[in-house]
Amino acid sequence: MALDLWGERVPRPKKRRKILPLTSQAPHSITGNDCKILGHTLREWDLAGCTICIDCSVNIFCPRCITKHPQDVNALPLLCERHSESMVIA
Numbered sequence: 001m002a003l004d005l006w007g008e009r010v011p012r013p014k015k016r017r018k019i020l021p022l023t024s025q026a027p028h029s030i031t032g033n034d035c036k037i038l039g040h041t042l043r044e045w046d047l048a049g050c051t052i053c054i055d056c057s058v059n060i061f062c063p064r065c066i067t068k069h070p071q072d073v074n075a076l077p078l079l080c081e082r083h084s085e086s087m088v089i090a
């Protein structure tokens with residue numbers, strides 16, 4: 001059977017894919033101003049209570065978890081997820 005029942009309506013398996021460049025969607029300014037305005041974008045906290053900002057790569061530590069950042073004395077004190085949540089509950 002070479003004829004299909006729907007006449008002209010032959011389904012086309014080929015779909016055109018729109019390929020959007022990922023970079024055009026969210027332009028990242030690397031000036032560091034984003035962090036000051038919007039806040040830092042934190043990576044996952046590690047077990048030691050430290051993290052970094054994935055935008056500006058600044059070291060961040062939780063002052064509730066540890067007293068100071070083990071590597072960077074200029075690291076920013078910032079409450080981790082656990083401790084910021086407990087602040088809200090308390």
Ligand SMILES: [Zn+2]
Pocket residue numbers: 035039040041053054055056057058
């Ligand atoms: Zn940042």
Ligand SMILES: [Zn+2]
Pocket residue numbers: 049062063064065066079080081082083
């Ligand atoms: Zn903490």
